[in-house]
Amino acid sequence: MPPTPSAPPARAVDPLFLALPLRPLADAALDRARQLGVSHADFRLERVRSASWRLRDARPAGSSDSLQLGFAVRVVLDGAWGFAAGVDLTPQAAAQVAEQAVAVARLSAQISRAAGGADVVELAEEPVHRDATWISAYEINPFEVPDAEKTALLADWSSRLLAADGVSHVTASLLTVQENKFYADTAGTVTTQQRIRLHPSLEAVSVDERTGSFESMRTVAPPVGRGWEYLHGTGWDWQDELARIPEYLAEKVQAPSVEAGRYDLVIDPTNLWLTIHESIGHATELDRALGYEAAYAGTSFATFDKLGTLEYGSALMHVTGDRTAEHGLSTIGYDDEGVATQSWDLVKDGVLTGYQLDRRMARLKGLGRSNGCAFADSPAHVPVQRMANVSLQPVADGPDTEGLFAGVQNGLYIVGDRSWSIDMQRYNFQFTGQRAYAIRNGQLAGQVKDFAYQATTTDFWGSMAAVGGPQTYLLGGAFNCGKAQPGQVAAVSHGCPSALFQQVNVLNTQQEAGR
Amino acid sequence: MSTQNNAPHQLVERALELSRADGCVVLVDEETTANLRWANNALTTNGVSRGRRLTVIATVDGAEGTASGVVAREAVTAAEVEELVRAAEAAAREAGPAEDAQPLLPPGAASGGDFTAPPAETSIEVFKDFAPELGAAFARARAAGQALYGFARHELTSTYLGSSTGLRLRHDQPTGTVELNAKAGGSSAWCGDATRDFTDIDVAALQSRLDQRLAWGKRKIELPAGRYETLIPPAAVADLMVYLNWTTSARDAVEGRTVFSRPNGATKLGERLSQLPLTLRSDPAEPGLECAPFVLAHSSGDFQSVFDNGLPITPTKWIRDGELTSLQATRHTAGLTGLPVRPLVDNLVLETADQAGAPTLEEMIAGTERALLLTCIWYIREVDPATLLLTGLTRDGVYLVEDGQVVGEVNNFRFNESPVDLLGRITEVGRTERCLPREWGDYFSRAAMPPVRVTDFNMSSVSQAS
Numbered sequence: 004m005p006p007t008p009s010a011p012p013a014r015a016v017d018p019l020f021l022a023l024p025l026r027p028l029a030d031a032a033l034d035r036a037r038q039l040g041v042s043h044a045d046f047r048l049e050r051v052r053s054a055s056w057r058l059r060d061a062r063p064a065g066s067s068d069s070l071q072l073g074f075a076v077r078v079v080l081d082g083a084w085g086f087a088a089g090v091d092l093t094p095q096a097a098a099q100v101a102e103q104a105v106a107v108a109r110l111s112a113q114i115s116r117a118a119g120g121a122d123v124v125e126l127a128e129e130p131v132h133r134d135a136t137w138i139s140a141y142e143i144n145p146f147e148v149p150d151a152e153k154t155a156l157l158a159d160w161s162s163r164l165l166a167a168d169g170v171s172h173v174t175a176s177l178l179t180v181q182e183n184k185f186y187a188d189t190a191g192t193v194t195t196q197q198r199i200r201l202h203p204s205l206e207a208v209s210v211d212e213r214t215g216s217f218e219s220m221r222t223v224a225p226p227v228g229r230g231w232e233y234l235h236g237t238g239w240d241w242q243d244e245l246a247r248i249p250e251y252l253a254e255k256v257q258a259p260s261v262e263a264g265r266y267d268l269v270i271d272p273t274n275l276w277l278t279i280h281e282s283i284g285h286a287t288e289l290d291r292a293l294g295y296e297a298a299y300a301g302t303s304f305a306t307f308d309k310l311g312t313l314e315y316g317s318a319l320m321h322v323t324g325d326r327t328a329e330h331g332l333s334t335i336g337y338d339d340e341g342v343a344t345q346s347w348d349l350v351k352d353g354v355l356t357g358y359q360l361d362r363r364m365a366r367l368k369g370l371g372r373s374n375g376c377a378f379a380d381s382p383a384h385v386p387v388q389r390m391a392n393v394s395l396q397p398v399a400d401g402p403d404t405e406g407l408f409a410g411v412q413n414g415l416y417i418v419g420d421r422s423w424s425i426d427m428q429r430y431n432f433q434f435t436g437q438r439a440y441a442i443r444n445g446q447l448a449g450q451v452k453d454f455a456y457q458a459t460t461t462d463f464w465g466s467m468a469a470v471g472g473p474q475t476y477l478l479g480g481a482f483n484c485g486k487a488q489p490g491q492v493a494a495v496s497h498g499c500p501s502a503l504f505q506q507v508n509v510l511n512t513q514q515e516a517g518r
Numbered sequence: 519m520s521t522q523n524n525a526p527h528q529l530v531e532r533a534l535e536l537s538r539a540d541g542c543v544v545l546v547d548e549e550t551t552a553n554l555r556w557a558n559n560a561l562t563t564n565g566v567s568r569g570r571r572l573t574v575i576a577t578v579d580g581a582e583g584t585a586s587g588v589v590a591r592e593a594v595t596a597a598e599v600e601e602l603v604r605a606a607e608a609a610a611r612e613a614g615p616a617e618d619a620q621p622l623l624p625p626g627a628a629s630g631g632d633f634t635a636p637p638a639e640t641s642i643e644v645f646k647d648f649a650p651e652l653g654a655a656f657a658r659a660r661a662a663g664q665a666l667y668g669f670a671r672h673e674l675t676s677t678y679l680g681s682s683t684g685l686r687l688r689h690d691q692p693t694g695t696v697e698l699n700a701k702a703g704g705s706s707a708w709c710g711d712a713t714r715d716f717t718d719i720d721v722a723a724l725q726s727r728l729d730q731r732l733a734w735g736k737r738k739i740e741l742p743a744g745r746y747e748t749l750i751p752p753a754a755v756a757d758l759m760v761y762l763n764w765t766t767s768a769r770d771a772v773e774g775r776t777v778f779s780r781p782n783g784a785t786k787l788g789e790r791l792s793q794l795p796l797t798l799r800s801d802p803a804e805p806g807l808e809c810a811p812f813v814l815a816h817s818s819g820d821f822q823s824v825f826d827n828g829l830p831i832t833p834t835k836w837i838r839d840g841e842l843t844s845l846q847a848t849r850h851t852a853g854l855t856g857l858p859v860r861p862l863v864d865n866l867v868l869e870t871a872d873q874a875g876a877p878t879l880e881e882m883i884a885g886t887e888r889a890l891l892l893t894c895i896w897y898i899r900e901v902d903p904a905t906l907l908l909t910g911l912t913r914d915g916v917y918l919v920e921d922g923q924v925v926g927e928v929n930n931f932r933f934n935e936s937p938v939d940l941l942g943r944i945t946e947v948g949r950t951e952r953c954l955p956r957e958w959g960d961y962f963s964r965a966a967m968p969p970v971r972v973t974d975f976n977m978s979s980v981s982q983a984s
């Protein structure tokens with residue numbers, strides 16, 4: 004039996020969403036698709052409200068409040084996919100969009116047959132989920148908070164930073180999203196869901212007018228699947244972080260340039276989440292491993308023939324895929340193919356043991372049931388296999404971060420993400436951070452700057468010599484993971500503890516720039 | 519979809535009639551898209567879509583300045599316009615004074631299309647010639663032991679702009695791109711084109727280019743990281759110049775926080791970035807790269823202001839004969855910095871004055887003693903804003919040129935390079951041609967660039983990806 008996602012009872016699906024003609028439109032679309040002979044059809048109606056605020060030096064510098072509303076019909080006909088999307092919320096329009104999706108499927112099937120193709124779209128079985136409802140975990144919907152309160156808080160925080168010595172400029176931003184999805188398919192699954200996410204961020208800049216040099220320091224508070232309570236201390240200590248930003252920045256301005264070479268790295272969860280995202284999260288997407296992203300986002304070195312044998316990293320490495328983690332940005336009850344979401348192992352004891360799947364990929368490789376990773380970022384886009392919350396698990400009795408420093412003679416402690424890049428098969432990566440501290444003989448010895456670490460995925464994870472305990476664990480993440488064509492963005496969280504990596508190549512970015 | 523009451527121009531007029539704010543700007547975007555995607559010689563996730571977005575920008579005057587409220591909704595009908603207008607007005611009343619506040623523009627300065635005509639549309643029919651040619655390409659690839667991957671998209675967006683000051687402007691923007699990737703024998707090759715209507719896309723010619731590159735890949739050569747003379751093709755030059763263009767904020771430069779900053783609030787305007795007579799420019803009327811000739815701002819940000827909606831966009835030279843001549847500025851940031859108003863433009867051209875005398879990439883290869891030849895670059899991210907150091911990777915074909923010939927395929931590399939520094943190390947510039955930026959093509963597809971030869975391109979490390 005599939006797990007039954009649960010939702011706290013206090014929250015309710017937005018009545019404005021429920022007032023939309025969800026079932027009449029679904030019935031019209033699915034009935035028309037059935038009449039046209041499809042072997043599968045699904046209907047998805049989405050309402051995605053996104054709002055953002057931006058302040059420069061504590062003054063409003065742009066805001067927006069947008070709402071996407073529309074529906075999509077996806078069909079399988081003659082073994083080919085067809086997809087169409089529309090915005091007119093009438094049964095007639097829904098039926099017409101179903102006809103368009105069927106026409107696209109017919110075109111696809113014709114071209115594939117003419118080219119001698121034998122690929123046939125089939126979907127993994129999934130239990131039928133009738134009239135299921137799921138709501139994410141939050142206390143206060145940010146869309147119910149007056150805009151003036153949001154900008155006042157950001158202005159107050161900005162002013163505090165601006166008042167500190169050495170801070171020349173401050174940029175503040177807040178992104179909030181409410182996502183409502185209604186899904187129905189020809190097998191009988193019907194789901195209605197709602198989730199909330201938000202991302203506040205502040206950056207302070209120090210400019211030396213005389214020399215023209217400048218440095219910046221950004222908050223490392225992660226984006227979360229929480230509500231407005233996040234800005235008032237639930238899940239993050241904003242007061243503490245804002246108080247420390249000016250001193251972090253002042254120290255960075257004075258810091259020496261790093262000496263390029265090999266270092267033991269203790270990487271904080273505020274930085275490591277992004278390394279996990281790029282080198283594990285994307286590499287264990289089965290559609291990429293099978294070539295379906297080859298022309299765009301790329302493939303993966305973790306090819307299907309290596310499942311169960313690839314030594315991804317050290318034996319300490321235990322990585323899970325999870326679409327059920329509380330407050331995760333990728334967390335939801337049912338995916339965009341009506342699959343109840345799950346958690347599972349991707350890497351266990353350092354060996355590749357699983358992939359992220361959608362229903363077609365699961366069937367294609369005989370993996371049984373999909374693990375629920377289909378997602379579309381808008382009603383106008385086709386669902387593709389997107390990332391679960393991919394997380395490195397802590398060691399139950401592992402050390403705290405200071406305990407990881409203890410064994411390091413000459414190393415760096417890296418905090419916060421900044422620049423990131425990885426090749427199209429997920430081998431070669433280069434990351435920077437908000438700040439790096441020298442570690443000498445087990446103790447922090449002040450910041451260094453101009454650093455980047457560069458490695459190959461399996462070398463890097465193979466060099467992981469110690470993993471922190473649960474007390475170091477943090478759920479980081481991003482709103483803007485890009486994939487697919489047409490391009491789609493997805494929000495995803497990555498949990499991890501602090502961890503120690505031995506003898507990683509560190510570059511001096513000034514030298515890289517030829518200076 | 520556009521019944522009489524819901525026609526885009528009527529939604530604009532209805533919103534303006536309902537407005538009780540001191541000022542109001544209304545934008546309606548009608549968008550249709552069609553796309554084909556393929557992998558391993560078969561179409562995969564293809565589709566069509568239609569969207570309609572109504573954006574209302576309300577401005578409210580106050581003792582401390584003018585505030586703005588921006589609210590956008592999709593699929594709005596005439597019956598729902600009032601709710602949207604009131605939401606924008608409420609947002610403006612809740613917002614503090616907008617720092618970018620300026621008087622809304624009067625009509626007359628910019629000209630647009632037929633404001634009352636129905637929106638332009640695309641459909642899957644745009645691929646009626648392209649799709650069969652693609653099917654034939656799949657068959658040829660399968661027979662040759664190749665696998666084809668790629669994507670073709672066509673979008674048509676009609677934008678209607680109206681304001682309480684009398685602006686009535688309309689712009690139709692077609693955007694089309696095609697990318698074709700072939701894999702065989704451990705090699706990967708890519709080419710891409712931008713188009714307005716797909717009538718000028720020759721699939722067989724694109725496939726022939728890929729065949730040539732796969733043939734080059736039959737000899738594999740391993741080279742270490744290092745600094746190499748490198749021939750960079752137009753698509754890769756475009757990705758670097760687009761990023762440079764996105765970094766030309768006058769305000770950020772004056773505030774001392776970009777590569778174009780100088781001490782004490784000065785900028786690098788007037789400084790020579792290249793010893794060659796290179797010009798980087800934008801022009802809404804550039805043939806084949808036509809784009810909106812007036813500002814269409816759906817929200818305010820670093821590069822645009824909602825108060826500038828309808829502002830004419832004129833031809834702009836960002837770099838002229840190697841010298842930095844313009845930085846991007848809204849009316850607001852122009853006032854802050856004392857620099858001219860320079861809106862960003864949705865196209866970009868890099869060229870030398872003597873196009874007739876400029877060599878083709880093939881001629882540049884023929885004149886090369888030893889250099890790397892790239893296909894394209896990928897996953898470009900900013901490492902250091904002070905130098906505009908970017909990192910990224912080569913992809914889908916790096917070749918070694920020796921004594922005027924391509925002699926084999928080289929492993930991929932990670933690079934660390936600044937496009938600003940790179941301008942000073944270009945030693946040869948080829949003929950400018952229309953091209954598709956590989957990385958930024960989703961957002962910025964209207965570019966014309968030359969191939970260039972650059973010394974000491976920093977290949978920081980080897981990438982195993984193939």
